[in-house]
Amino acid sequence: MKAKTKAERFCGNCDTHSAYDYPKQVFCMKRFREKKDPIVKTLWHCEDWNQSSQECNCIEDAKKKE
Amino acid sequence: MQRKEILGEPVKHIEVDGKLTVDQLIQQFKNSGSFGAGRLSVACDIYERMLRDKDCTIFLALAGAVVPAGMRSLVADMIREKLIDVVVSTGANMVHDTIEAVGGHHYKGHWLANDYVLYRYHVYRIYDVFVPEEDFVKLDINLSEFYDQIADEHSGKTISSQVFARELGERLNDKKSILRAAYESNVPIFLPAVRDSEFGFAYTLHASRRKNKNLLQLDAFKDVPEIIDICRKSERVGMIVIGGGVPRNTIQSAALATKSGMDYAVVITMDRPETGGLSGSTLEETVSWGKVKGSADKVMVFADAMIILPIMVASAKERLGSGFKRTYAYSQRAAL
Numbered sequence A: 001m002k003a004k005t006k007a008e009r010f011c012g013n014c015d016t017h018s019a020y021d022y023p024k025q026v027f028c029m030k031r032f033r034e035k036k037d038p039i040v041k042t043l044w045h046c047e048d049w050n051q052s053s054q055e056c057n058c059i060e061d062a063k064k065k066e
Numbered sequence B: 001m002q003r004k005e006i007l008g009e010p011v012k013h014i015e016v017d018g019k020l021t022v023d024q025l026i027q028q029f030k031n032s033g034s035f036g037a038g039r040l041s042v043a044c045d046i047y048e049r050m051l052r053d054k055d056c057t058i059f060l061a062l063a064g065a066v067v068p069a070g071m072r073s074l075v076a077d078m079i080r081e082k083l084i085d086v087v088v089s090t091g092a093n094m095v096h097d098t099i100e101a102v103g104g105h106h107y108k109g110h111w112l113a114n115d116y117v118l119y120r121y122h123v124y125r126i127y128d129v130f131v132p133e134e135d136f137v138k139l140d141i142n143l144s145e146f147y148d149q150i151a152d153e154h155s156g157k158t159i160s161s162q163v164f165a166r167e168l169g170e171r172l173n174d175k176k177s178i179l180r181a182a183y184e185s186n187v188p189i190f191l192p193a194v195r196d197s198e199f200g201f202a203y204t205l206h207a208s209r210r211k212n213k214n215l216l217q218l219d220a221f222k223d224v225p226e227i228i229d230i231c232r233k234s235e236r237v238g239m240i241v242i243g244g245g246v247p248r249n250t251i252q253s254a255a256l257a258t259k260s261g262m263d264y265a266v267v268i269t270m271d272r273p274e275t276g277g278l279s280g281s282t283l284e285e286t287v288s289w290g291k292v293k294g295s296a297d298k299v300m301v302f303a304d305a306m307i308i309l310p311i312m313v314a315s316a317k318e319r320l321g322s323g324f325k326r327t328y329a330y331s332q333r334a335a336l
Helices: A029-033 A058-065 B022-032 B035-052 B066-080 B091-101 B115-120 B133-154 B161-171 B178-185 B198-209 B220-232 B245-257 B283-289 B305-320
Strands: A017-021 A025-028 A039-041 B056-062 B086-089 B123-126 B129-132 B236-242 B262-268 B292-301
Touching: A017 B133, A025 A029, A029 B133, A029 B198, B022 B035, B022 B305, B035 B056, B035 B236, B035 B262, B035 B292, B035 B305, B056 B066, B056 B245, B056 B262, B066 B091, B066 B129, B066 B178, B066 B305, B086 B091, B086 B220, B086 B245, B091 B133, B091 B161, B091 B178, B091 B198, B115 B123, B123 B133, B129 B133, B133 B161, B133 B198, B161 B178, B161 B220, B220 B245, B236 B245, B236 B305, B245 B262, B245 B283, B262 B283, B262 B305, B283 B292
Parallel strands: B056 B086, B056 B236, B236 B262, B262 B292
Antiparallel strands: A017 A025, A025 A039, B123 B129
């Protein structure tokens, strides 16, 4: 099994993110379940960050928009 | 039987001259009477007879992704114009209806799209229709709120999928929505496999946000006496089936439970009978179960429902004319 490469920590590559306002904002399922504001910036992250198991284009595209 | 009886009616060749209305084309199909054209013309005739039969309750079974593909307004209009009396649907079709009702969209895509690229862009594919993930997210946020409201309103009491669909319809502010049209028209929508859709996933959000307390209680078994009651109160029952699966069997089984079977049946499917699956099973096979009468007015059309249903509805409207007014064959809300 291929080992995960270490990624920069962003909401956009966290395991609990879904698209919301692509690519600027993502929806955090964990925060939604906890009744916190679930809409967060793609390039933000919190202490619960957990690397996503599969890659997406969120970070790359959000950085282009910066 | 005499040989001349076997060769009683020659095939009349299809003629397309000048401007043809939809029903005029169907009449040409009827003249041919052959293959898919013949079956479609029979389906149009049966649907017309169902509509003209004032004692027939017409069920519509919706399976397959016809709502995301563009059949949403057609079904909503059929409900508002009393061209059907009861809907039995997959949860998914009503999920996609709700997606649009809360501001989402479905997009024209392509069946040859690179699905890994779609995955990386958070876009889902339904054959050649694309749905962005954010529209599901916005749906989940709305449903989570709706579930809270419905749970509080019913204060712990269990509801059927039909009541659940009505509660959703009441909360959707979109005239083009199937659920809204059904709510405003008092047309029941049954969702026998409701949890097998985003409705089920949204339940996990509702449950976790409420820490598993004061939750929406939905019991699909409650649908059974409700739908059987509709069949029992109807002099005759007919069904138009898109696809098949659970919605088709839910209707047929209700007719069986009343020991009467369906009087009219039009099944539009591209499935085959050899696997034993319900969506491809022939209506003759259904007769063996007593779910469709042996004498029923019935036909299967082996074609894409996205093409066939709009043609059937257009043909029926043309035949019936704008002055035709149909009343429901039974008093739905009083019955439920």
